[in-house]
Amino acid sequence: MKITKLTTYRVPPRWMLLKIETDEGVVGWGEPVIEGKARTVEAAVHEYSQYLIGQDPRNINDLWQVMYRGGFYRGGAILMSAMAGIDQALWDIKGKALGVPVYELLGGCVRDKMKTYSWVGGDRPSDVIEGIRTLRAAGFDTFKMNGTEELGFIDSAKAIDAAVARIAEIRGAFGNDIEFGIDFHGRVAAPMAKVLMKELEPYRPLFIEEPVLAEQAEYYPRLAESTSIPIAAGERMYSRFEFKNVFHAGGLSIVQPDLSHAGGITECLKIAAMAEAYDIALAPHCPLGPVALAACLHVDFVSYNAVLQEQSMGIHYNKGAEVLDYVTNKEDFRIENGYIKPLPKPGLGVVIDEQRVIEASRNAPDWANPLWRHADGSVAEW
Numbered sequence: 001m002k003i004t005k006l007t008t009y010r011v012p013p014r015w016m017l018l019k020i021e022t023d024e025g026v027v028g029w030g031e032p033v034i035e036g037k038a039r040t041v042e043a044a045v046h047e048y049s050q051y052l053i054g055q056d057p058r059n060i061n062d063l064w065q066v067m068y069r070g071g072f073y074r075g076g077a078i079l080m081s082a083m084a085g086i087d088q089a090l091w092d093i094k095g096k097a098l099g100v101p102v103y104e105l106l107g108g109c110v111r112d113k114m115k116t117y118s119w120v121g122g123d124r125p126s127d128v129i130e131g132i133r134t135l136r137a138a139g140f141d142t143f144k145m146n147g148t149e150e151l152g153f154i155d156s157a158k159a160i161d162a163a164v165a166r167i168a169e170i171r172g173a174f175g176n177d178i179e180f181g182i183d184f185h186g187r188v189a190a191p192m193a194k195v196l197m198k199e200l201e202p203y204r205p206l207f208i209e210e211p212v213l214a215e216q217a218e219y220y221p222r223l224a225e226s227t228s229i230p231i232a233a234g235e236r237m238y239s240r241f242e243f244k245n246v247f248h249a250g251g252l253s254i255v256q257p258d259l260s261h262a263g264g265i266t267e268c269l270k271i272a273a274m275a276e277a278y279d280i281a282l283a284p285h286c287p288l289g290p291v292a293l294a295a296c297l298h299v300d301f302v303s304y305n306a307v308l309q310e311q312s313m314g315i316h317y318n319k320g321a322e323v324l325d326y327v328t329n330k331e332d333f334r335i336e337n338g339y340i341k342p343l344p345k346p347g348l349g350v351v352i353d354e355q356r357v358i359e360a361s362r363n364a365p366d367w368a369n370p371l372w373r374h375a376d377g378s379v380a381e382w
């Protein structure tokens with residue numbers, strides 16, 4: 001079998017789908033993207049295609065190593081995301097060629113169903129509480145929400161109180177009937193992270209995500225020592241070579257590699273296995289589309305330490321398209337009481353509605369995250 005063609009489709013809300021074709025008619029889909037830099041990742045995918053065309057798509061391990069090691073420069077958000085989507089499509093092809101789901105190729109499932117959680121948008125407590133009520137009716141009992149809006153290096157008691165009051169109100173409204181993680185989103189610098197985490201401790205969140213930015217990961221062990229709240233991070237780390245330093249330094253309780261950013265299934269399986277050896281739970285990051293979600297699920301179902309799967313059905317970022325809009329086998333993605341079952345179809349288990357993808361890719365707008373500024377005019381982390 002030989003790879004004959006790579007086609008990319010940038011689609012709303014902020015995703016990109018990759019179709020890899022072969023001379024035997026088997027087609028694989030991947031989702032290589034960095035949100036806000038889709039065109040850059042697209043260029044990287046097509047640079048890799050110069051080597052990939054004519055190769056046997058079933059040699060995933062070798063193709064991965066060629067993409068990673070064969071170009072001298074490596075790693076980082078763009079290249080690892082391009083590789084991630086290509087890797088997903090190669091696994092899709094291999095599974096389809098052999099007639100089995102990817103988790104079967106990986107040794108079979110360690111669980112019958114996977115726990116998912118849902119994002120809740122809104123910055124006012126009343127909006128969040130309303131959002132949780134709606135999602136509970138759909139069966140979810142686990143949620144994630146942002147912890148704060150922009151926060152200064154050293155911010156006021158008023159700002160801290162507002163962030164804490166919001167969480168207190170949510171816990172007050174639902175008691176222990178729900179669980180929630182709080183995403184600091186890299187908005188909080190180390191001096192305030194320590195203060196905010198201490199104040200949030202009584203409300204017992206499941207975890208604090210990115211309490212500080214990935215480039216300040218040396219704070220994770222120090223923050224972990226000062227709080228009982230588990231620390232989660234990893235969506236802005238791109239290979240096992242980055243994760244190894246974080247695992248070794250300690251402090252992380254939950255690791256969140258993104259299957260579309262950290263080298264794909266091939267690399268994230270290794271990251272998951274490294275995490276298991278450190279007693280760190282796995283909760284793959286996934287605010288993306290259906291192929292990325294499927295790739296996460298294949299890793300979850302074969303990884304003992306997988307505890308939670310993020311998914312973006314109904315997420316407040318998705319303007320213009322929903323996760324299942326591009327999929328025809330929507331029933332396979334049904335979430336019951338917050339759990340999803342292994343996708344039963346061969347390969348990644350996603351049947352892409354290609355006409356819809358082509359249609360949506362015509363004049364797809366370029367998504368960019370909002371640019372925030374502090375009161376003094378300086379740039380704030382979003």
Ligand SMILES: [Mg+2]
Nearest residue numbers: 183185209235
């Ligand atoms: Mg996050």
